[in-house]
Amino acid sequence: MTYTIGLDYGTNSVRGLLVDLNTGAEIATSVFNYPSGINGIITDPRDPLVARQNPKDYVDGAVFVIRQVLKEAAGSPGFNPGEVIGLGFDTTGSTPIPVDAEGTPLAFKAEFAGNIDALAVLWKDHTGHAEAAEITALAKKIRPEYLAKCGGTYSSEWFWAKILHNIRAHPEVAEHVASWVEHADWMPALFTGRTALDLIKRGICAAGHKCLFSESWGGYPDVEFLEKLDPRLVDIVATLPTTAFYAGESAGTLTAEWAKETGLREGITVSIGAFDAHLGAVGAGITPGALVKIIGTSTCDLMVAPLDKPLPDIVGLCGIVPQSVLPGYFGLEAGQSAVGDIFNWFVNTVQPAGLGHKELTEEAEKLMAGQSGLLALDWHNGNRTVLVDQRLTGSLIGLTLQTTPSEIYRAWVEATAFGARVIMERLEESGQEVTRIINCGGIAAKNPMVMQIYADVLGKPIQISGSNQTCALGSAIAASVAAGAFESFGQAIEKLTSLQEVQFVPSSKSQEVYNRLYKLYKQVHDAFGTVEGSGGSLYNVMKDLLSIKEESISE
């Protein structure tokens, strides 16, 4: 009997999963809620863009959940902790941690106690928005190839924007920073005793998707480019290696110290880390031709495409990175900026008629496609793919004096499905045939109406991941491959992942109606979202509204 443990670091907690490699059985799970800040996020009342985390939570969480799953598994017949042969990690990102030359987070040092700018900069920290725009502008001018792989815009959520902002805004902290390490890279480095800057291995997933790393231009961005942004970035890039590794490669072995601390056996393999969505796709059983959608507050959409076939740049895709999901394949990443968040906003902020998700779903389920006469745009949090435009907003068309809350609720669901179809069609136009769709995440597991609408709108059967913990499972799979338990990811995925028996098959009648509605969605989408759209003269409307709003607030 052999086992691995996957650790999945989310925004508010870390979850652990212990998997039996012989049967795929999920033996034990555990959750640790980050104690710092509010739900693990440290904010700044003076600046709503700030979102930080305490790296101590990451370490305490790992120890807690590993001990817990071992304790829980101890009740399983024949289980022996010595048979856990690997440990894997996935995290949010880009969530870089400022460290000293030994790779110790500045946050652990007495002189930075309580200094918010020495903490890990959580993915959703947007303090670097001006710096992101600056990076985009410079790349457009002198390094267009940098943008071609990340959808045309460098985001404020990403590595270099965050570092540049820290250097500019907090030089008193920045002068003590030797390097920045993505959370996904720092966890394996810590447990293998390799946090020192010359020893740490960096994962291709974070490097490729967020840090402008590509072998095609020799690794991280070049000195000339970084110098134009700020000379102090040159010192940072000097600490970064020219090679990056994929999850499933070994990051090293567990040290005696951490073995003792956790109850695991010394010397077991620790896998290279990756982002939660990417290993989530692995845990959902991704294969070529499968589109995996991880549907939560927002979505992450992933596909893989063979490395040995030429792959064009895909306009508006968030990222195309070799081996970021599976070795031997490009990882293609797209996503919707808000999905569950829109439903939650409607229920929790608009609070229509005091109805919850359950009641609204029950009523909305009775409606036929097209019956409400409504059409919505799912841009309440901008549009990540394919328009790559944060300055877009949600909209609702077709209201009458008879329109009900459940009709509006269904319209939001349909809008997110139409948004999903835009992404799928862009992938297919670029040669990535989607042969099946696997959905995972809480909404996929809990709301059959949403899944049926997705099937009807996308026109493909929808499968649902068998595991409720696809990300942690993906990390456990990466650990199993790194530990040599399987010859390939393909083998591991076949053994360890599953699908729910229920499938959502498109109804031809609804599909026909949704094809007509989708045409209208595209028309409005292009009118408000593109300069070239058939009704392109509305491109200014949402942007002007936001400008007026910002001017009004700033006065």
Add this chain to the structure above:
Amino acid sequence: MTYTIGLDYGTNSVRGLLVDLNTGAEIATSVFNYPSGINGIITDPRDPLVARQNPKDYVDGAVFVIRQVLKEAAGSPGFNPGEVIGLGFDTTGSTPIPVDAEGTPLAFKAEFAGNIDALAVLWKDHTGHAEAAEITALAKKIRPEYLAKCGGTYSSEWFWAKILHNIRAHPEVAEHVASWVEHADWMPALFTGRTALDLIKRGICAAGHKCLFSESWGGYPDVEFLEKLDPRLVDIVATLPTTAFYAGESAGTLTAEWAKETGLREGITVSIGAFDAHLGAVGAGITPGALVKIIGTSTCDLMVAPLDKPLPDIVGLCGIVPQSVLPGYFGLEAGQSAVGDIFNWFVNTVQPAGLGHKELTEEAEKLMAGQSGLLALDWHNGNRTVLVDQRLTGSLIGLTLQTTPSEIYRAWVEATAFGARVIMERLEESGQEVTRIINCGGIAAKNPMVMQIYADVLGKPIQISGSNQTCALGSAIAASVAAGAFESFGQAIEKLTSLQEVQFVPSSKSQEVYNRLYKLYKQVHDAFGTVEGSGGSLYNVMKDLLSIKEESISE
């Protein structure tokens, strides 16, 4: 001392007002809620387009409210019912009543007891929608002049559409109908004993705005035109006179029988009737250059323009009829299909966070112009003026995950103000300079925030009518002119109407922001609402959504 009584027949009740002609004091008021149907409206569960009224409610209501105001006024020092010198009426419209040759409503006859198709056809009965389209199409082809005065489209709410529908759908009733009489015409005829078809006087307000009456083509529509629609219409038009009268002219004198029934003096003057909004404008103190807005569930906007100056047709205006408001002037009628109805829909159907109008207004009032980032279209019930298109729908643009119910509430208010500005600008473009705006109705009296937003959006000071009963006051004024108490409407208006002391003056800061938002409103308005709009390619969107909806429901 002299007095008149005005009776204002609304959709659910009739209100009476007794006015002192020497002081303008409103001495007594009374309300009678129609006992028939639901809130006075008789509907048909099999057909949501049906809305009928029982003429008996009209008669019982008149007697009740006249007696009541006399009773209440009896407490006033020196009041004597014999000093009431005139009686006036305003009603909803087009609300035609099918009658026999004596002018007796069919509904009063035993053989039609309980027959819904023998009742008065209330203004909001839309059963004649196909017939209205047929009338519009035929007029476009052979009588374009008919449409030029009513905004380009004959409405299903109007006289001929309703009659044609009755003839076609209910021949068993229609064969007993000698003529149809507008409610506004039937009331004075009844009280003066002149309901017989050769005696009844018809008012220019109903005739001109709803019945295609114009002196320029010799009265009602010609026989050739009506014959093409249905030969049976020729029998109806044969009963109609070639002259129409304005409110303020005498319809006759009160009969002994009705004097006895009501407590009034026999022989007092009864004025020609008109529609509620038109006499409401009189009660609000309309003068040339004043735009009177009667703001309720929908709005009616009225202006007057001198008869002796050439007046171009105004595209999209509901109606232009000589003397329909004041003698010597054209009455110009426009309107918004939904105003209070939108706020009520949001509060009563969407029920956001359980908040009422009061709480939403309190929060919305704290917002600055433009702060919400929202822009809405006020088309939940179509657009009556200036687009004259029922197949338009309400919309909301600019939503984010932070958008609150009070922000949305304010956006609806702003949208109705923008809709009001489109009407005002169309009037001004056509040469009708708006020198002041008088608002009346419940919202005008009760919600200062709405009025301030209207002032800021329209860029003109807003005055509020002093009377809460402007329609009934207008009827009392018409009665006073008809009875000879004043030489002119101008004199009567000056003596009997008033404005509230409070005025809403545009804030230059908000006005500037709203000018920018209005530009965006017009852009979206034209894109969705016109073929020619700059983003005109969205013209199909709302119509296609409605078609898909209708097909979905009909299956």
